Amino acid sequence: MPTIHRRRSPFRSRTLWRTTLPALMFLAFSGVSYAQVKLQLINPPGSQVMLTSGKKTLRFEVLSPARLRAARMTVVVYSYDSDGKAVHTPLASYEKTIGSMDSGKAIDVDVAIPRSGLFRVDATLKLSDGEMLDKTTSTIAVVTKRDEIGPSDFGVGTHFAQRVIPPASVLLPLVKQAGFSWIRDDLYWAAIEKKPGVFKFPQSYDAYLALCKQLGISTVIVLGGGNADAYPTLFPKSDFPFSSDARARFAAYVDAVVARYGDATVAAPYGGAVSHWEVWNEPDFSKISYAAYLSLLWETFGAIKDVDPNASVISCGGGGSGGGPGGDCVVGLLEEGGLNDQTGFSVHPYMSPNTPEKGYKTVDAPIDAVSIPTVWPYLKDFAADRVKADGRPLQVWVTEMGWPVNPKEPGQDEAMQAANLARSFLLSRRYGTVRVLFWYDFVDDGTDPYNIEHNFGLLHYDLTPKPAFVAASVLTSTVGKRPWVKALIDSDNVKAYQYGNDDPVIVGWTADGKQHDAVVTLPPGKYIQRDWQGVDTPLPISAQALHWQVGSIPRYLIPERR
CATH class of the missing domain: 2.60.40.1180 (Golgi alpha-mannosidase II)
Incomplete structure (x- = not known):
């Protein structure tokens, strides 16, 4: 079968998130002769999402190598149309005259946001003679305040295991406000056991999971990643635990993680925060046999169930799609006798740049296309026919699926991303197959518009909203839990x-x-x-x-x- 059209594994690309980047960045265009003058918006990350219309104070900072002489700032607000495009005619324009000032001084401009929706804000800084110094652009969204958690089949990927900025207190309320009731993230083995037998949990992990529990957001946590730092002899060439000794060490890490976050009797604020665990992310079965993965799954299943008998254990980690509907991984596990060592399995059916309705054609696969109308019914029948010893059929999870904004691909702009998001969740519910569909992902992973890996988010890297964020919030508020x-x-x-x-x-x-x-x-x-x-x-x-x-x-x- 041909290879599925999908992005690289987040774990295999984790060097991306190790790059040091500012916590707040905005797109700016500067004239060559004034390249040293910078105009930037410095509102706190996340504050560009508003829960009521009305006045919004925008705070700008001007950075200049020398004292700035008299200048004029213009701030123009644009609305968006019904197709997700910014309207060319300004909604409102504001001007502010700036006297001589030192670099780094803050300038406040009050703008009026008249209604719900998305708005683009363009700010320019010019000298009194009209010469451009710099300009910057951003977005503001007004969405309906949400008190209750969103629909139970709406999930989104987050990256708190890779990024400690923004903090949970900023990011998770935005997740809830967009209408997602689930997040999916990782708890990497190497981050928890840096010395053999010593388990220390990053404060950021604790904070995110504690706040998830407080807000009522459910979690799927991926258990995975090798640990060559602590056990170099167990991982000579691969990060996958092939040997029985490596699997035993992995099971000890699982014991520690589930005891901390999965045991509801733990008094800590994050005790019982996680009851759904996914084993590894996108295992590469061209390098890992199904038998080797099943051995790890068996160890992990037992370790989890010993602590929390009611926990869900999700196999496959979205891997093994191989150009088909994604069922080839679980087929391989079932052939090895792994039916009862899992609650269900997951797939990552990326279809970009194709639409969720039509997807892309397959060759020598059980279905003729990878699309929601073909994959979902196929997997529904497949799971219904595989009943476990406890009398329950296998669950089907889509733990990653998304469309990036890609200027190199026609029709893959921010408006189309919003369209694909809303349509994917609506179609998914229409077929009633998937336990939860997780959009990949919530926040962009960088600022390079030509790097596809940077542009899957519903929010830009600086947490300013895209059309998809607003579309998700409106969809979940309007359709809600309706079947x-x-x-x-x-x-x-x-x-x-x-x-x-x-x-x-x-x-x-x-x-x-x-x-x-x-x-x-x-x-x-x-x-x-x-x-x-x-x-x-x-x-x-x-x-x-x-x-x-x-x-x-x-x-x-x-x-x-x-």
């Missing part, structure tokens, strides 16, 4: 689905990147149309047939509540 009920339209290029029966929400979108007139039959009455930004428009329906204009990013029809 998929029926398709009003289910053609190749147009979808209109009903979620919920007594309190329905109709969701419509297109799969070909174009606008379409979707004809849907609904009872006459008063409806609200909501776009991806959460902007509501009254839409009375006097006849049963509604000609509804829909596009790439889903829109919602909600009967007016009486």
Whole structure:
């Protein structure tokens, strides 16, 4: 089978997160002659997501090698349209005259954000004669305040194991605000046992898991990574624990981790914070046999269950996709007799740059394409037919799936990322296969626009929001926990689905990147149309047939509540 189109493993790429980068960075363009003058926004990370509209104070800093003479700052606010594109006509413009000042002085500009949605802010600094010194751009989002945790099938990948900035107190409230009820992250063996037999847990691990528990966010924790630093003789060429001695050491690490975070009787604030464990991330079965992986899975399963009999143990780590639907890993494990050594298995069905509806074609695979409408039903039947000794079928997890923003690929901009995110979660619920779908990932891993690995996030590296963050928040607030009920339209290029029966929400979108007139039959009455930004428009329906204009990013029809 051909190789699946997916990104490299986060663990294999972990040197990316070791690079020292500023905690707050914004895109800036400087004229060559004034390259030493820098204008930057210095609002605290995460503060560009607002829970109410109204006044927003933007704080800028000007860095200059010499005292700056009189200048003028202009701040222009732009809105976004229903297709996720920034509108060219300014929503508002603000000017501030700056007298002579020293480098590093803060400048405050108050702007008005009129409603929910996403807004782009462009700031320019010019001399009094009009010469440009520098400019910078950022985004602001207004989303509905969320008190309850989001839907149980909405998850997102985070990187607290690789990045200690931003702290949990900043990042996790944003995760909850976007509507995700799950995070997936790692607890690396080498970070916990730096000396043989001595287990020390980084404070950042404790802080994240304690706050997850406090906020009601569930966690899937990946157990994995070799430990050549502590045990160099056990890992001469590979980080995978092949020998029985290496597996025993790995099981001891698992014991320590689960005892700290998985045991609900532990008094610490993070005790019982984790009850779902994934064994290794994307194991490479061209180098690791299924028998070797199953040996590790068996050791890990026993170690986890000894501490928490009710814990879930997820096999495969998303690996072994091999161009098919992702089931080849679990097939290999079942052939080795591993049915009962797991709660379920995970896949990472990356499809970029293709759409979630159509994916990409396969060769010599059980299904003809890797897409949600093909993979999900296939895996649902596969899991239902594999019943464990306890009478339960295998669970199916998608622990990574996402689309990067990629300027080198047509149609892979921020608007299309938002579209693919919303449509993936809507389609996933439509097929009722997956326990949780985890979007990869929450925050960009860097600032290089041409490095795909940097650009999977719903937030930029500085925690300013992308359209996908707003689209996720609106989707989870609007559809919520409603189950998929029926398709009003289910053609190749147009979808209109009903979620919920007594309190329905109709969701419509297109799969070909174009606008379409979707004809849907609904009872006459008063409806609200909501776009991806959460902007509501009254839409009375006097006849049963509604000609509804829909596009790439889903829109919602909600009967007016009486």
